[in-house]
Amino acid sequence: xxxxxxxxxxxxxxxxxxxxxxxxxxxxxNQSLFQICAxxxxxxxxxxxxxxxxxxxxxxxxxxxxxVSWSGRTKIHALDLKPLRKAADIWLHRxxxxxxxx
Amino acid sequence: xxxxxxxxxxxxxxxxxxxxxxxxxxxxxNQSLFQICAxxxxxxxxxxxxxxxxxxxxxxxxxxxxxVSWSGRTKIHALDLKPLRKAADIWLHRxxxxxxxx
DNA sequence: ACGATATGCAATGATTCTATTGCATGTCAA
DNA sequence: TTGACATGCAATAGAATCATTGCATATCGT
Numbered sequence: 001x002x003x004x005x006x007x008x009x010x011x012x013x014x015x016x017x018x019x020x021x022x023x024x025x026x027x028x029x030n031q032s033l034f035q036i037c038a039x040x041x042x043x044x045x046x047x048x049x050x051x052x053x054x055x056x057x058x059x060x061x062x063x064x065x066x067x068v069s070w071s072g073r074t075k076i077h078a079l080d081l082k083p084l085r086k087a088a089d090i091w092l093h094r095x096x097x098x099x100x101x102x
Numbered sequence: 103x104x105x106x107x108x109x110x111x112x113x114x115x116x117x118x119x120x121x122x123x124x125x126x127x128x129x130x131x132n133q134s135l136f137q138i139c140a141x142x143x144x145x146x147x148x149x150x151x152x153x154x155x156x157x158x159x160x161x162x163x164x165x166x167x168x169x170v171s172w173s174g175r176t177k178i179h180a181l182d183l184k185p186l187r188k189a190a191d192i193w194l195h196r197x198x199x200x201x202x203x204x
Numbered sequence: 205a206c207g208a209t210a211t212g213c214a215a216t217g218a219t220t221c222t223a224t225t226g227c228a229t230g231t232c233a234a
Numbered sequence: 235t236t237g238a239c240a241t242g243c244a245a246t247a248g249a250a251t252c253a254t255t256g257c258a259t260a261t262c263g264t
Contacts (some may be wrong), residue, residue, distance in 0.1 A: 073230065089225090
């Protein structure tokens with residue numbers, strides 16, 4: 001994993017809407033764009049447009065956290081946590097493991 | 103820790119310059135602004151101005167990751183990894199611990 | 205007191221993010 | 235085949251981010 005990938009992952013995590021998308025994709029994997037939008041509204045959040053969701057999903061895909069496949073006219077989104085785990089190993093855990101007193 | 107704090111922490115991690123500041127502050131704690139700038143230049147990165155560093159440090163401070171104290175005219179920056187650990191526990195580890203196959 | 209040092213504050217500009225709207229395209233089902 | 239459905243594409247617009255420059259302030263050493 002190079003620096004740019006690492007950066008894209010951390011940037012992808014910077015937005016709360018994207019973190020919630022990850023939350024939901026883990027709760028129920030392989031959702032369509034439509035489903036993700038619907039849940040987004042259903043959970044009482046400030047309704048965000050379909051295009052906004054699309055753009056967030058694009059970012060997640062570019063970061064390698066989401067893989068897309070098509071089934072007819074529906075776009076299926078699969079979560080991939082491996083890059084997230086790798087990024088955490090590379091940068092985050094290095095700081096958190098030692099020196100738990102600080 | 104509330105949602106806004108969590109968000110500030112993830113946003114703080116989104117920038118590579120800030121992550122490098124954290125790296126260095128862990129390597130050598132309690133550095134002054136001047137020291138951080140100097141190292142920033144010394145490590146061959148594209149020289150960033152003092153004000154830019156200041157703004158990054160402000161963000162890190164607002165996220166609770168850096169605490170500031172004064173000693174005369176020098177501003178000392180202490181790293182605090184506790185909020186980082188908490189944020190990782192609240193959001194990240196929840197996803198990473200289970201389902202290591204995905 | 206004076207000059208050098210460490211930092212603050214304010215204004216600005218460029219770029220990137222987030223979200224929106226309107227219209228187009230392709231697929232399913234009756 | 236036609237209409238409803240799921241999504242794409244493009245053009246914004248407003249806000250936030252990242253970095254810069256110039257000047258001001260306060261502290262230290264001599």
